Amino acid sequence: MKLSEAKQQFISSWGAFGTQWGINRTMAQIHALLLVSPDPITQDDIMEQLSISRGNVNMNIRDLISWSLVERIILPGERKEYFSAEKDIWKVATQIIKERKKRELDPMLKLLGQLDNIDGDKKDKETKQFIGMIGDIKKLGNQADKVLDVMIKAEENWFTGSVLKIFK
Amino acid sequence: MKLSEAKQQFISSWGAFGTQWGINRTMAQIHALLLVSPDPITQDDIMEQLSISRGNVNMNIRDLISWSLVERIILPGERKEYFSAEKDIWKVATQIIKERKKRELDPMLKLLGQLDNIDGDKKDKETKQFIGMIGDIKKLGNQADKVLDVMIKAEENWFTGSVLKIFK
């Protein structure tokens, strides 16, 4: 298989994969392109390689930067900006976990915390089920929170390192 | 806070939460409604409580059933079908992990397996970066695969049980 072909397939599949996880297809594709680009590239490179507009590249790059997955690079003597992705895939995973946790899990736990103070008959079947379910989801969320924190804080690569030795 | 109010907020937030994870808002809302309903309910109940059409309920319920999160219940002597969600939140989480792994991680690993046989100069910078990155993602994916398998197979509730004692 030729490199150009494999690269194309990787980018396209990564985009499709992303959409299943609530990530904009183009953002995932730009990330994929940057992941396999050894050197920083420009907005124009991305526009050309993915056949997308300047505005689209600009917005999605900004998004990727807000996730700390991509950085803006100014080369001395060059007018154009270059972009480069974090290449350590463990750091990438960690960073995504960290951000999703902050943006989604934390607010969800906050919400659940507000929902357990229900007026009325605690012996009512509906009320009991509701309070019980909210409590269970909260427990699950808190445990996930702890697990993810350990993963985020692990110094070494948890996908080869010692933290997850328990998983054989 | 009144039950009806809390329930409404839970359903609505669960829907919003779902969309961030690539899950249809309505499907997540139906699931939320079923989670807090102690007894099985009908399509008409769902239509009424969420103000959505019959076709919509039908399709999303089918989807939830395909995820093994909801089951169809036929009450003897009743013409209508009833629906009930799995209430053990640990089983729910496990089931979702299992399904997403099967539907998404497995195909992704399959794809990556096809992309590492690149023709041409293995010393070329682009080629090296591509092969290295694909290999790294594959390693990460395989490790995630193992971790998730352990979670899926754990007998006890992993969010309170012994498997994750390592996470303090």
Add this chain to the structure above:
DNA sequence: TTTTATTTTCAATTTATTTTGAAAGTTCAG
């Protein structure tokens, strides 16, 4: 069998999201 209740399907519509591209904004060399 025929009628009636209920579920399923799916083309058409609505709604939500993404993308474009040109204008406005910014930066910097001369």
Add this chain to the structure above:
DNA sequence: CTGAACTTTCAAAATAAATTGAAAATAAAA
């Protein structure tokens, strides 16, 4: 300062996804 190079913004257009609702299919009752 001025103008060229480059980046950002955002309203409008395009695309994608979800929803409706009525007709068709199915299943149970009469």
